[in-house]
Amino acid sequence: MENATQNWEQMTYPFYNINLSYNLHALEPYIDAKTMRAHYDRLLANYIKNLNQILENRLELQGLTLSELLNYAETNHDLELRRQAGGVYNHFFFFTELRPATGQIVIGITPQATQKITAAFGGWKTFKEQFASAALSIFGSGYAWLIKNAKGELKITTTANQNVPQDGTPILCLDVWEHAYYLQHLNERQAYLDAFWNVVDWVKFSERI
Ligand SMILES: [Fe+2]
Structure with missing residues (x-):
């Protein structure tokens, strides 16, 4: 689980939803489980499905990571690829930068x-x-x-x-x-x-x- 969370930046086609290091209700009361289910389970899964569909017949792009796909999309003005790869990249980044709250004492800041x-x-x-x-x-x-x-x-x-x-x-x-x-x-x-x-x-x- 932890590896999948850490290695999404190296992931290439076929993309799959990452396992999070916390449960969908673990961010409550700050972000509730209902929002997480809609956002992570459904919306992100949909971006992943759309991205895989775009890449299905584009063999030359199948070995590229999300960052590389985004660079390719930017250079080649491929708006649909940019939308879907961006949707996956941005959500992977967002969901893996979160963790359950630690209360009044903020931990981890160096x-x-x-x-x-x-x-x-x-x-x-x-x-x-x-x-x-x-x-x-x-x-x-x-x-x-x-x-x-x-x-x-x-x-x-x-x-x-x-x-x-x-x-x-x-x-x-x-x-x-x-x-x-x-x-x-x-x-x-x-x-x-x-x-x-x-x-x-x-x-x-x-x-x-
Ligand atoms: Fe979102």
């Missing part, structure tokens, strides 16, 4: 991670505020991201639809499509955002940053 966040944003509070403001600014469907650019600088950015960031390596992503929160929070994106911080896997975050 001093180095705090140092980098402080250097780039002035501290955790301002980082979270700026990330929230980016997430709230997305009109329609998309993602908020913390990325590291080619110069090694941390930047907050957003992408529309199932696009992935083109200007750096993802560190953290937040799915702000309504399907990610509507069942639980209706249209209250801010409430979803507040809940999100409780279920981030800070160990993984600290490794990536």
Whole structure:
């Protein structure tokens, strides 16, 4: 189970849904099981099915990882491939960066991670505020991201639809499509955002940053 979770970035066709290191009700009360079933079990599974259908007869693409497929789609303006491969990549990233809440004591943040966040944003509070403001600014469907650019600088950015960031390596992503929160929070994106911080896997975050 753990290997599947860690190795999705190396996965090639045929794609399959990853096993998560937590149960679908384990993120409650922050993200409820009903939302997780709709989001992870059904919506992500559908992106995977669509991506496999696209790749079924395209032998030249079957050995490519999600990142490689996305690069190919970008270069060749293959919108449908970009949508489906992006939908799988973004959801794999999102679901594997989460973990059950650890209560009042946040565990897993290394001093180095705090140092980098402080250097780039002035501290955790301002980082979270700026990330929230980016997430709230997305009109329609998309993602908020913390990325590291080619110069090694941390930047907050957003992408529309199932696009992935083109200007750096993802560190953290937040799915702000309504399907990610509507069942639980209706249209209250801010409430979803507040809940999100409780279920981030800070160990993984600290490794990536
Ligand atoms: Fe989603």
